Amino acid sequence: MEKTEKARKKILIVAGGTGGHIFPAMAFGRWILDNGKAESVIYMSGNRPLEIEIYASHGIEPYSLSVASSPIAGTLWSSLRRSVWFFFRSFRDTRFFLRKERPDMCFLFGSYVSLAPLLYCKWLGVPTIAHEQNASSGKVTRLASRLGIPVASGWSECRGVNGASHVGVPVRSFKKLPRQEAASALGIKIEGGNLVVGVIGGSLGSAPLSALINKMSRGAARTGQKCVFVVLGDQPDNFHATGVEFVGRRWDMAPFYSLCDAVICRAGASTLAELAVFGIPALTIPWSGAVDGHQEANARIFSSMTGGITWLEKDENRPLNLEEAFENLLKLVAAKNSQNGVKAAESYFADNTASSALWKFGEEKFPL
Secondary structure (H helix, E strand, O other), X not given: XXXXXXXXXXEEEEOOOXXXXXXXXXXHHHHHHHOOOEEEEEEEEOOOHHHHHHHHHOOOOOEEOXXXXXXXXXXXXXXXXXXXXXXXXXXXXXXXXXXXXXXXXXXXXOOHHHHHHXXXXXXXXOOXXXXXXXXXXXXXXXXXXXOOOOEEEOOXXXXXXXXXXXXXXXXXXXXXXXXXXXXXXXXXXXXXXXXXXXXXXXXXXXXXXXXXXXXXXXXXXXXOOOEEEEEOEOOOOOOOOOOEEEOXXXXXXXXXXXXXXXXEEOOOHHHHHXXXXXXXXXXXXXXXXXXXXXXXXXXXXXXXXXXXXXXXXXXXXXXXXXXXXXXXXXXXXXXXXXXXXXXXXXXXXXXXHHHHHHHHHHHHHOOO
């Protein structure tokens, strides 16, 4: 597509931490280039191996700040020492990078890596937008809002920020594959008639979720339903359940999504948005350790939109019943094409809709 006359020269996108921040950022950056909105897009991340691996899987080499985690952890004294070192290194790196690249506009996608770019861009007067992927905003997003930085939200709810504009969560483009082609791409074989239930623990993995599948697979066998659980991740030690396939960690999700009839997953915003685009019914089990309960907030909104089911790991009033959970999965699959089912949410997260809305929001706040 030809560039528009008002195309900006250079856009900086800051995203690190986990795939939940990075995948929407890369999807948005791809949309900017595909639609000729800027001459170039540059990325900034932390230097955790996971972050570099995710970017590399999409052919992107970000500028990496020499920091790898939030300074706010551990004891007060260790946190203080780490904070001093964190601020020194991240501000030094950010100062060097911004003076060299001189971006025309910056989009922050959250996580610890966004702090220094937020403050430096504010100081230098670089037009900046903060995008919050989760229904409960992170610390950097809240700080951005207090500093007068416009905030765009991925969901209709954005706890902790007043006046956030809802744009949705940018998602990657996927090509749906035929069932057997998808299975072959994952290195497994799926017999006809089998229900395929995918299991996603997030980019950091989830051993507790794998342990749950070990038990649920036995519950599935008792129902008589022919079912295969396909788990993103490596097989844990002492895992002996039948009907479970582990396909390792993968960043190309098209084969996985193409194969799944239903999914059991954590409640990262990026994962839920992609499931909605693919129209895959989901049983969400939010990670109880998520900061400010943002995964639970994501899951509840997603389930209300799609007719999906949310179970809480530590809900004493409603413990997770494995047989009931599997029966609910079967009901979700049966209702997939109903008017009130998953398809009702597809337009909400339709491919490129959120990216377009986020760009429009930025242009309205900072027109050329």
